[in-house]
Amino acid sequence: MKSVAVFTILLATQACANILFPFVQPTCDFSLSKHQGCLSGQICIANNTCIPAKRVADLQLRDSAPRPDGRCGKDFDGATCDPEGEYGGCCSQYGFCGKKEGHCLKSNGCQSGCDEDGGDLPPTSTTVPDSSGAQSSEPVMGSPTAAPDGDGPATTDGTCGAENGGTICGDWPRGSCCSMYGFCGNSSTHCGEGCQSGPCDQEPTTPAPGPKPAMANANPGTLKVVGDSGVPAMHAGLLPNGRVIFLDKVEDYSKLNLSNGHYAYSSEYDPATNEVVPLAYNTNAFCAGGIFLANGTFMSIGGNGPLVDIDDSVGDGFAGLRWLTRSIDDDSLNGQDWIETNDKLDTKRWYASAQTMPDGTIFVASGSLNGLDPRVRANNNPTYEILNRDGISNGESIPMDILYKADAYYMYPFIHLLNDGTLFVFVSRFSEIFDVGKNETVKTFDELSGTYRTYPNTGGSVLLPLSSANGWHADVIICGGGSYQDITSPTDPSCGRIRPQQEDAKWEMDSMPQGRGMVEGTLLPDGSAVWVNGANLGAQGFELAEDPTLEVLIYEPAAELGKRWTTGPKSDIPRLYHSVALLLLDGTLMIAGSNPVQMPKLEPDAEDPYATEFRVEIYTPPYLSGDDANRRPTDIVLSTLDLKSDSSTFDVTFNAPEGAKEVKLALYHGGFVTHSLHMGHRMLFLDTEGFKSGEKEQKITVTTPPNSNVAPPGPYMVYVVVDGVPGVGQFVMVS
Structure with missing residues (x-):
C-alpha cells in the first residue's frame, strides 16, 4: 500500500522528484498541529518541516484520533482505531480498522492496537466482507466538482481544485489549468470540459462525430447461451490446449469450490464440452493485467490486497x-492450479497493462499502488518495468511521462507493438x-477528439490486421469511452483510427450507432472486427453503468469510410463491468461475464438492477452462418507447429470447398482479456503461394513473419481462410 518503492526510484531522477515531491516547504510547528502552517496536501512532521502527506508512508508519525470511516495508519495521518468503536481497535497494514487476525497480528502488518498472539480473536469468516484488505470495492471519482473561485493558493505538487484545498495551478510548469479531477496541465483534458480553474477555454481541435445509424448486416450471425463460467469472468484467455481460463477477484460467492472448502476464483472452461473445473491461486488477482510469455505460459500481473475475512x-x-x-500436446497439465513463487513486481500495480516485446521480455506499465483515490497523485504508479522471458521483474520502475500527463485517467493504457x-x-x-x-518518446500525436478512452471510461482498441501488403505497419482503431466516473456520465459513440507510423499521422474519425463505454473489439480471422458488451450511460466501477448496449457491431476495416459498420444480433444479457469476449479455435466468439456489483448477486432487484452473470454465450459470425456455414476448409495439416519469425516457410495441406477462389493464412494471437482490453492481441495475414483456384485438394507454402517486431514470441493460432470462411484453427508456437 505504501508508495515508498516508487518514491525511492523517482528520487534517482531529480527532475521527476521535483515534480512529484517538491521540497520547497513552509515551516510549521509539529507540537501544535500536523496541518497548521502547511499547504494543502502537506503534513507537518517532528522536525517542523512540511512534506507531502503521502510521502510519510515510511515515517513514524505520532498517533492521531480515530477517523469516522474506519481508515487508519500511516496513509491516513497516523489515525488510530477505537477498540470500542464499530470497526475494532486494530489497524491493518492496509489502513482498515478491525478486530480479526488480518488486522491485529503484527506478523500480518498490523500498524497499531496490535495483538501479536491473536488472543481470543474470533475465527475468520468466509462470508462477511472483509475490511483488512485493501479494496473489495474501488475509489469512485464521481461527476466533476464545481469550480472554485480561482483565487486559492498556488499548488506545490501539481494537484489543485476543490479536492485539494482550493489550490490553483498558477505557473505550474506542466500547465495552468486545473482538471476536473484536480491535476494541473495544459491539454484539453485539463483546460476543457470540467476545468476547475485557469484558462479553461481549450477543447479538442476537431469535435468528435455523434452517433451514426448502421445498416443491419445481411448475414448478422447468431447468439446462443452454451454454458456457465463457474466464476465471475473478470479476466480471460484462450490457452494452447484450446480451453478458456476465467480469472476473478476474491469474492464471497462463486459456483465452484476448491478442495480446501473455499470458493474458487478461477476456472478452466472447455468449449468442446462446456464443462468447467475450479482452479486455485494464492494472491488476489482483482483487476490485474496479463500477457502470454514466449514459452506459451499465461501470466497474471498485479492485483489487489487480501480480503482475509472472506478468504x-x-x-x-x-x-x-x-x-x-x-x-498444445500435453493434456496432463489441464486443470492444474496457478503457480506463484516469492517473485514479485518491483512496484505494486492495480490496473496495469502489459505487452510482449520482440525479445520475449514483458513491458508492464501503469497501475495504482494501493487502490485508493487516484486524485491523490502519490497513490498512482506512472511508471513501467520490464519482466524477463520467465516473467520475473528486473527490479526497476521507470517514470513514464505520458502516464503522468494523463491526469486521473492513467490506468490500463492501450499498448500495441509496432514493426x-x-x-x-x-x-x-x-x-x-x-x-x-x-x-524516450519518439513521436506524439494530436489528442483524440471526443471524451476519455481509458479506465475508468474505457472504450476498446484494436490493432488491425498486419500484412506484407501494408508493410506490416500498424493501423489502430479506438472506439467508445466516457466523460467521467459516474453513473450519469455520457458515453462516446465516436472512433478514431490512426496509422501512427505515417509521416503525418492524423486521426480519422468515424462513429458507432450509439455511445458505448466498456465496449471491446476482437479481430476475426477474415479481417473484420466484432464489437460487443458495454453500456450507453455511466463508467467502469461497481454500480456505475446502466442502459446496456446489447447489439453486436461488425466493423469492416477495408470498407469505405461511413460504410464500415453493420449491426449483428442483439443479446438479452447485459454485459457491463467485468465482461470479456475472445475468439475460439472454431472461429466463434465467446462472450462471458458481467459482475457490476461489489460482491456476486444472483438476481437483480430494485437496488441492483444488474446482477452477476455466469452464463457463457457464443456469437457465431456471418462467415459461419447461412450459406457460408458449410464452406469451411477441412482436413487442415501444418507441416510444423513450431514457427520462426525469420521469413522461413512451412506447408499447409487442406481440402477447399467447391469452387474456392482464394486463400488467406491468418496468424492470430488472442492475448490477455480484461476490462475491454486485449493485451497483446494481434493478427497477421502471412504470404502464401501454391493455391489452385477451384481444386479441392490444396497444398500451399506459407512464409513466416519477417522478424519478432512483427510477431513477438509466444502462442498463436493459425486459421486457413478460404473465400472469407476460416477452418478450425490450430495452435502453434512462434519464436
Missing part, C-alpha cells in the same frame, strides 16, 4: 505474479510512440 487462504496480490501453463520494436501507447486522449530501449 484467509488468499494473500496480497498488489505485486503478485501468477503463472498458468498449458500445452520497428517501438510501442504505440494511448491513455486518456493522449498517444505516442515510445522506444523502450532508449526510454
Whole structure:
C-alpha cells in the first residue's frame, strides 16, 4: 500500500522528484498541529518541516484520533482505531480498522492496537466482507466538482481544485489549468470540459462525430447461451490446449469450490464440452493485467490486497505474479492450479497493462499502488518495468511521462507493438510512440477528439490486421469511452483510427450507432472486427453503468469510410463491468461475464438492477452462418507447429470447398482479456503461394513473419481462410 518503492526510484531522477515531491516547504510547528502552517496536501512532521502527506508512508508519525470511516495508519495521518468503536481497535497494514487476525497480528502488518498472539480473536469468516484488505470495492471519482473561485493558493505538487484545498495551478510548469479531477496541465483534458480553474477555454481541435445509424448486416450471425463460467469472468484467455481460463477477484460467492472448502476464483472452461473445473491461486488477482510469455505460459500481473475475512487462504496480490501453463500436446497439465513463487513486481500495480516485446521480455506499465483515490497523485504508479522471458521483474520502475500527463485517467493504457520494436501507447486522449530501449518518446500525436478512452471510461482498441501488403505497419482503431466516473456520465459513440507510423499521422474519425463505454473489439480471422458488451450511460466501477448496449457491431476495416459498420444480433444479457469476449479455435466468439456489483448477486432487484452473470454465450459470425456455414476448409495439416519469425516457410495441406477462389493464412494471437482490453492481441495475414483456384485438394507454402517486431514470441493460432470462411484453427508456437 505504501508508495515508498516508487518514491525511492523517482528520487534517482531529480527532475521527476521535483515534480512529484517538491521540497520547497513552509515551516510549521509539529507540537501544535500536523496541518497548521502547511499547504494543502502537506503534513507537518517532528522536525517542523512540511512534506507531502503521502510521502510519510515510511515515517513514524505520532498517533492521531480515530477517523469516522474506519481508515487508519500511516496513509491516513497516523489515525488510530477505537477498540470500542464499530470497526475494532486494530489497524491493518492496509489502513482498515478491525478486530480479526488480518488486522491485529503484527506478523500480518498490523500498524497499531496490535495483538501479536491473536488472543481470543474470533475465527475468520468466509462470508462477511472483509475490511483488512485493501479494496473489495474501488475509489469512485464521481461527476466533476464545481469550480472554485480561482483565487486559492498556488499548488506545490501539481494537484489543485476543490479536492485539494482550493489550490490553483498558477505557473505550474506542466500547465495552468486545473482538471476536473484536480491535476494541473495544459491539454484539453485539463483546460476543457470540467476545468476547475485557469484558462479553461481549450477543447479538442476537431469535435468528435455523434452517433451514426448502421445498416443491419445481411448475414448478422447468431447468439446462443452454451454454458456457465463457474466464476465471475473478470479476466480471460484462450490457452494452447484450446480451453478458456476465467480469472476473478476474491469474492464471497462463486459456483465452484476448491478442495480446501473455499470458493474458487478461477476456472478452466472447455468449449468442446462446456464443462468447467475450479482452479486455485494464492494472491488476489482483482483487476490485474496479463500477457502470454514466449514459452506459451499465461501470466497474471498485479492485483489487489487480501480480503482475509472472506478468504484467509488468499494473500496480497498488489505485486503478485501468477503463472498458468498449458500445452498444445500435453493434456496432463489441464486443470492444474496457478503457480506463484516469492517473485514479485518491483512496484505494486492495480490496473496495469502489459505487452510482449520482440525479445520475449514483458513491458508492464501503469497501475495504482494501493487502490485508493487516484486524485491523490502519490497513490498512482506512472511508471513501467520490464519482466524477463520467465516473467520475473528486473527490479526497476521507470517514470513514464505520458502516464503522468494523463491526469486521473492513467490506468490500463492501450499498448500495441509496432514493426520497428517501438510501442504505440494511448491513455486518456493522449498517444505516442515510445522506444523502450532508449526510454524516450519518439513521436506524439494530436489528442483524440471526443471524451476519455481509458479506465475508468474505457472504450476498446484494436490493432488491425498486419500484412506484407501494408508493410506490416500498424493501423489502430479506438472506439467508445466516457466523460467521467459516474453513473450519469455520457458515453462516446465516436472512433478514431490512426496509422501512427505515417509521416503525418492524423486521426480519422468515424462513429458507432450509439455511445458505448466498456465496449471491446476482437479481430476475426477474415479481417473484420466484432464489437460487443458495454453500456450507453455511466463508467467502469461497481454500480456505475446502466442502459446496456446489447447489439453486436461488425466493423469492416477495408470498407469505405461511413460504410464500415453493420449491426449483428442483439443479446438479452447485459454485459457491463467485468465482461470479456475472445475468439475460439472454431472461429466463434465467446462472450462471458458481467459482475457490476461489489460482491456476486444472483438476481437483480430494485437496488441492483444488474446482477452477476455466469452464463457463457457464443456469437457465431456471418462467415459461419447461412450459406457460408458449410464452406469451411477441412482436413487442415501444418507441416510444423513450431514457427520462426525469420521469413522461413512451412506447408499447409487442406481440402477447399467447391469452387474456392482464394486463400488467406491468418496468424492470430488472442492475448490477455480484461476490462475491454486485449493485451497483446494481434493478427497477421502471412504470404502464401501454391493455391489452385477451384481444386479441392490444396497444398500451399506459407512464409513466416519477417522478424519478432512483427510477431513477438509466444502462442498463436493459425486459421486457413478460404473465400472469407476460416477452418478450425490450430495452435502453434512462434519464436
